[in-house]
Amino acid sequence: METIKDPVLRLKDVCISYTAGTMAVKHVSADIEKNSITAIMGPSGCGKSTLLRAINRMHELYKNIRVTGEILLGGENVLQMEPMEERRKIGMVFQRPNPFPTMNIYDNVLAGYLLNGIRLSKSQKDDIVERHLRGVALWDEVKDSLTKRGTFLSGGQQQRLCIARALALQPDVLLMDEPTSALDPIATKHIESLMDNLKKEVTILIVTHNMGQAMRISDRSMFMFLGELVEYDKTNVLFEHPRDERTRSYLTGKMG
Amino acid sequence: MQDKLFRSCLFLSAIVIPLIGGGILLSLTADASGAFETFGFWHFICSDQWVTTAGQENYGALPFITGTLLTTLLALLLCIPFSLPVALFTGEYFRGRKIATVLGTVTDLLAGIPSIIYGLWGFYVLRGVFMHLGLSPQGSGILTASFVLSIMIVPYAASLSAEFIKMVPSDLKEAAYAIGATRAEVIRRVIFPVAGPGIFSAYILAIGRALGETMTVTMLIGNTNQLPDTLRTTGNTMASIIANQFGEADGLKLSSLIAIGLLLFLITAVINMIGKLLIQRARHV
């Protein structure tokens, strides 16, 4: 594949092990293009979520997980940055929608600021909330119930709220870990159609086990198998002319 | 920086527990040493003397250890025929139904009644009944105390047993029904064998409760310091002798009472630890 000019995120020889000796992710190197959507596919257990979670250092919450190699964000190795600072630049959306249950919708959007101890004026807050709720096409649905708890929304609305929460801090990269796997098809479609707009502002890296989703939304795709990055190319190239045998059998449904 | 401060706050709060736990053991041992040195550890445990006359002071813990063991075992025996049915009622027969919730609330409330009120009820109501029935000459005594104690531990044994009865996988029960077993047979052949270890541990923890129960027993056992010969006589338990005599004690007597306290602490600690270990095992089967 062609080299990516001016990548926003570079993975260099990333290895992740849960227990000493066994690697869940093996020597992954890849450049991620700015303002694009990159999908990471693979059968369950292939290490795709593990890789994604390494990028904003979620693994540090648990013992015995080792991440080696380099993950460069704008030329700086995130594995050596202050984790809190790094996570502010890299947002994350999880499998299940998880708005903070004790905060209302308004505060959920601002949660990143609250949790970082950043003080904002009332008008700044209103502005951020409205802008980002509009960004995820939720504003018209919730503008009259901003003081209600986020957990009262439907699953799809909750997930869009979580996306707004992640984007409110204006990160460079947005990590999405199977963001629609807990949603119904209509809510899924809604979120997929959002993502095309979002990539103007942010680079998106999405883990999905749904090939159709990868094909529909992504510009580039990675295929991972048993911890290895097997193939990485433009999505249409990867789907139409997979070079590796393993990719081919995955795409034709012989593995999964 | 603030994170470090927060983490040290967590650690400091957590360290309070070992401080208290270790402190209890150390302080009791230190203050009990007087009695153990004077009478000898084994002699103190095996002696049935309790002479408080100045100059002839002689203290032994045997009557109280016996009293504690007797009341606890008797309470356990009396509680089984009621706690087991309650556990089956709430955990199997009427599981998840309104009537089970009602019975659950009843046992919760029984567990909530302060022990001094159990004592009052036992003293003013039950004692009369026992005398009337000729079960006990003065009405108070080991039998009366055990009876009320058994009511007090029913909630603990029942709620924990019910939890384990509910954990029996339904496919096991269905398999037994499918080959034509009656409900009673399913309970005997499937539920009890599977939930057995858990139910057993529930009773161990109930014993732990009964061992240290103070006020009820103090008000009902009659407070005499001899070795009890029958269940109808009066006696004292380790907790009740402390409750009765600690207030005006000093010197060797105080040390002896603290020594009894130390023994009680160790016995309950061992019983509770065994119960906890058994429960953890039963939960992870």
Place this chain on the structure above:
Amino acid sequence: MQNSQPIKLRIFKSRLLFVSVCVCSAITAIPLLAILGEVLVKGWHQLGWSFLTEATPNAYKAMMAAAQGESLPGGIAGGIVGTFLMLLTASVAAIPTGILCGIFLSEYRGSWVATGISYLTDLLQGTPSIIIGIIVYIWVVVPTRGYSAFAGSVALFIMMLPLIIRSTEETMNVLPATLKEAGLALGGSYWRVMLQVLLPSALGSIFTGILLAISRVVGETAPLMFTALGGAAISWNMAKPMAAVPLLIWEFFNDPNLQSLIWGASLFLLTFVLFLNLSAKRIAKKWKL
């Protein structure tokens, strides 16, 4: 293989078990009704404004009233004040300590430190209350040379602590892991995520745990006998002996002149305890995540 029992006999046995389970379960409810009934019938006519606001009469006053055939004057105000003050003091110390310790146990679960402390918490919770009384006597009453309400508070503190720790730990353990991850993924600092996201989410159940802990210790007599000691007067001085409702009941039980006050005081205590107990359960149901 031996011949099985006739089917009718087996069905009869099964029915018999069912009926006996129901009967025995019903019998278990009798003591509750008997105790509630006894306390209510004997105590309700004593409960009144003066009973709740006046101090307990001393033995002389009680004897005079008895001699003249009057009903006993006074009430249990001293005990109510004492119970309230000592509970308040104990709670102020036990709630933050217990919550922080519970968070610690949940955060470091699996480590040997947390496992050890967890075991000790169980041990402390199972320790007979009379032992807590002795230990506070040794730790506080002897060094300060006197019984005091403060010593009573320390005893209640030690009794409440493991209960609050347990309820906090159990609640924190069942919070979904992604809640914490989501907070940290936003770049939030650890303490802010813990205190602004996780703790508020757990607060409902922790509050229930606190109410249950209070209802458990409010009726405790044994740990107060050698610490707060008791007394008849209404006292606000934490450095002096102080009454508490269960201590007053114990005094009334032991003093023939005061026995007519027993049931009113018991009714008050029982109502208070059962009310706390039931409302805790109700809140638990309502605030379930």
